[in-house]
Amino acid sequence: MPEGLRRLPACQGPREGDGVIRPRAVLFDCDGVLADSEGLVNRIVAEDLTVRGWRLSAEEARETFLGLAAPDMLPMIEARVGPLPPRWMHDLSRTIAAAMQRELLAVPGAVAAVQAVAAAGLAVAVASNSGRAELVSKLDRLGLAKAFGPRIFSFEDVARPKPAPDMYRAAAAACGAAPADCVVVEDSLLGARAGIAAGCRVLGFTRETDASVLAAVGAVPFARMDDLPRLLGLQGLAA
Template identity: 35%
Template sequence: MKPSLIIFDCDGVLVDSEPLAALAYERVYERHGMAGVGPDIIAQCIGMKQADIIAKIHGLTGHLLSDDRQDDIWLETRQLFTERLEPTDGIAAFLDDLTAARCVASSSSMERIHHSLAVTRLAHHFGDAIFSSSMVARGKPAPDIFLFAAERMGAEPSGCVVIEDSPFGVQGAVAAGMVAIGFTGGGHTYPGHAERLIEHGAAVACADWNAVSREIERVRAYA
């Protein structure tokens, strides 16, 4: 039996956004006199929603971005995305061939998700089937966004496959009772990335969309 719903994370899965997002955070913090928030810090926050990222950066560095400056993150990110954001390699062809129902479940804001999908020309693959952690009480690694997406799409959690690039996302998918496939095809992939995803509950980790396609075909073997 094939999965009834494929749930895609957005950043680092559909779009190769994580390096650009990290650069946006670095620029904003530096602009406000808080240097040292580099890729190594942001790497520890991948998969979180913005409020949780800001709290995590505060805990790691002591730098706290005040509420009145937090809108700067999206303004900087939007500019970078408009100029430079690309889809992950092979995702357009994968979506063209996908017959199962699909949706997006992301920690990003709805505005950022829609902008990302628009500039990469992927929006038509999802229509209104887009869900943000802003719609639920808790962000990843809590299962809330995945359970919410499944309910809205009319799918049972046990019939869902989630494709995620972050340990937090994988944890949330597993906590929701779904099969998680790790994705390591984004520009932020690092040595040991696949192993970390599997350690956090991914059934398998794939470096490209051809591999993801093969795993979906045999997902019930390890569900």
């Protein structure tokens, strides 16, 4: 058990297992946490920008844009290729959403983890720097839209995308919980910063991001989604 969890602010709910305190709500990022989508998205972005004159591989696109919302990508791209068409973000999001419906898979253990958290009576929400149509498409494909209900937040739903705290504060409010009573599950540096800035506890998923990077901003690293219920104090529900 990561020692850092015991030192984080207490939240409402009973103590479970080895002393971890259950949160009132769990707020999930999507890409890289629930959806194994980053390779697919990065391939589409790289292909689009290569046609426009910025030659990128999928891995280079990941390194350049990890965690960024499309509005934050826009000035970076236009500095390299010139003005983009007015509907570029909309059209790219539709292309990604269509690909998600055909190809997207879940991160191993993610669907079972969300189901275990919801079954334990904790509120759940999802907060992503994706566009709304793209995000809803991903959740539909994974069979998770019903679990989150109306508590789905994209960059289009708040004034500022991650790393600003707006999205996680909105997600906490939708769950009827104070940020300090929520746990955020993130896999990117920008997302972890957003959760910390919102006043939430943050668990940093290390499947694609080095544990030291996430720990440096105050997240508690973990490596397997199967472990999430145990880390939340939901003893007996881990896979």
